[in-house]
Amino acid sequence: MFEKIVKMVLSELSKVSVQQEEVVGVDITRDYIRVTQLDNVDDDWVLSKLGCKLIEDSDSTSIQTHPDIYINKLKEILDQNKIAKGNAAVSIPFSSAIIKVVTIPIMTEEELQEAIDTSTLWENVVQLNDALNDYSIFWQVINRDAKTNEMNLLFVASKLVDVQSYLDIVQQAGLNPVLVDVHCFAVRNALKLCKNIVENDVPTVLIEISREEQYVMIIHKEVPYILDIYVSEKDRNLLVKLAHDKGSANIVIERMAIQIAQIINTFQAKYKISSIKTLLISSTLGAHEQAIEYLVECLPEFEVLLFEVTSDLVVPANLKEKVDAELNQSALISSLGLATRKLDVFGFYQYVTGTSNINLMPNRNSVKNTEKVKFIGKWGLIFFSILFVIVSGSVFFYDQSETEKINLQMQEYNSLTVQLDNLKMELAEINRESSEINNTLAVSKDVRSNQDFLFAVLQSTIKSVPRGVSLKSITYIKGVIQLDGISVSDQNILGLIERLERFPQISQASLINLSIEKEGINEFKSFSVRVTLNTKSKVVATKKGGK
Incomplete structure (x- = not known):
């Protein structure tokens, strides 16, 4: 179960990685160098780069004897056609390769790997002219037949010195070789470009x-x-x-x-x-x-x-003239087949096919590991960038939500503050009225009477004091009360007199003195009112000299 999950994960990672990988196809022959680059868009192959150079005097030159000529020609192609100096796939001639399909008894992956690591497998099934260490070897399980209890292996090998001669040209031209294919398999890969063939x-x-x-x-x-x-x-x-x-x-x-x-x-x-x-x-x-x-x-x-293959290839208008200028368009097949190759860093192709996966790079495992790190690093950066955006967005929206809550609370606080200010104003008004009443009571503290009548007169007097009037003293002498105080206006004094005369205990109230009195910058009316009591209304006791 675990192995199936690992294979599924590797398969998905490989699909993503090979789709993202861009590889330039470099076909180097004795007479020509051809370079192509393809993009796969919606199941169509689109030609994005194309460059060709003829090797002059090819009869007297070769890759092994005059590598500088091929290096300079390749540099010219890259510069003149503005081809990025990135990953490249290159092919070696069919004549430089040993290709065999060998049949052996069925073995598990572990048994097969052990036989290969100990070199016993190739010594028994493949006859090589030189030591194994002199070759770059690629192998692939093609199929297993449970009925015959046999399995077929694709064995591809080439001399290290032959492979390195092509790698040196590509590397010194500024490209990064990641794939070494055989010319015949590059041609086979070009079949991907043909839809009905x-x-x-x-x-x-x-x-x-x-x-x-x-x-x-x-x-x-x-x-x-x-x-x-x-x-x-x-x-x-x-x-x-x-x-x-x-x-x-x-x-x-x-x-x-x-x-x-x-x-x-x-x-x-x-x-x-x-x-x-x-x-x-x-x-x-x-x-x-x-x-x-x-x-x-x-x-x-x-x-x-x-x-x-160009009939099924999507050729942009800017490259159509170059393609049409190639009188023998089948000569482009090898470079186009190489351009379809992708560096499979996660091993996806080993579960798919045995001929699209050829790679004779001597150090292909380290190349794969390097590209794997690049892939994981790039997608790791993208993943963490996306994660950062998600977290930042969540924090932003959370802060927005919290800000809205705080704004609502502030609105409620401001509303309560206004209500509190109103209550404070009402309390201040109540305290002011209470203070006036207390002042009035303080004025009447000296009144002494044990009679109900005088108590009723005092109540009537207090009730008659309107707003804006403050009594300083109340004097009682033989049935007559004199009220001394200050007022903010004449009308308030007349209001006091009018109210006093409404009570049955009072027969008459009259103004006997009026003057202006200043307290700081304020002016008040100082007055004295004579109040004649209706002593006949009840039997009263008089307190001589009372004040």
Whole structure:
């Protein structure tokens, strides 16, 4: 269960990583260098970069003897076509590789890895001319057959010195090589660009005819069947001169056609397949059209077609002129196939196919680890950036919510503050009125009477005092009361007199004295009112000299 979860996680990580990876395809041959870059947009392949350079005097130069020429040409391509100096995939010739499909008894992954680590597996099933340490080796389990208890391994190897010669050119031109493929598998990868050329149940036959490479590759259910077409050095030179010496070159093509037919018949007999009808030709020859015409004559039982991928490729307007200028567009196949490659740092392809995953980089594990760290670092940064935005947004919205709560509380506080101020004003008014009453009572403290009548007169007098009037003294002498006080206006004094005369205990109230009195900056009316009591209303006792 745990292993399934790990595989699922690795598969998803690989899908993401290979989609994000950009790889420039670099096809280096003796005559040409071609560089392409592709973008995969909505299941369409879009050509984004293209550059080509012819190697002058290629008859007297080679990658091994004159690497500086190829380095400078590659630099010119990158600079003139504004191609970023990033990751690159490069191919080595088919002639520099050893490709075998070996059949061994079924083994577990652990047993297989142990046999490979101890070198016992390759020593028993593959015969190499030199020591294993002299080779860069790639292997892949293609299929397992439980009925026969056997499994097929794809074994690909190349001399380290041959691989390094191509890596040095790419590195010194400023690119970062991450993939080393074999030319034939780069051509096979170009099939990804063709939507209707491959049938699932029918083997795909790819034939390479060029100055350096001649082979037949049959792909059936992702299992490659590859055999070299023998061409002597003399015949190779005749192929190059096909346009000028058709008679001699046609004899070479006829001999090649015989070998092609034998290879296909052998494959069909071995795997009991009789449905091969179409042959796809990839060629870098200048006279490739004449070569195909003569192959059609020599192989009438097959439909012989030039393998062109640009018909299904989306070519922007700014690159269309460059593509059209390439008279032999099949020459672009290898670089385009390399451009479809992605560096699989999480091992996704090992669960998918055995021919799209070839990588002969000597230090490919360290390269994968480096790219893995870059991938994890980039996506880790993106993840933490997203997390930071989410957390910041949450804090922001939380703060907004808290701010709204505080604002509501402040509004409530301000409302309560206003209510408190109003209550304080009401309390101050009550205290003021209470103070006036206390002053009035204080004035009447000296009144002494044990009679109900005088008590009623005192109550009537107090009730008659209007707002704005303050009594200083009340004097009682023989049935007459004199009120001395101050007032803010004449009307308030008249109001006092009018109120006094309403009570039955008082027969008459009259003003006997009025003057102006100042207290600080305020002016008041000082007055004296004579109040005659109605002593007949009740029997009263008089207190002589009372005050």
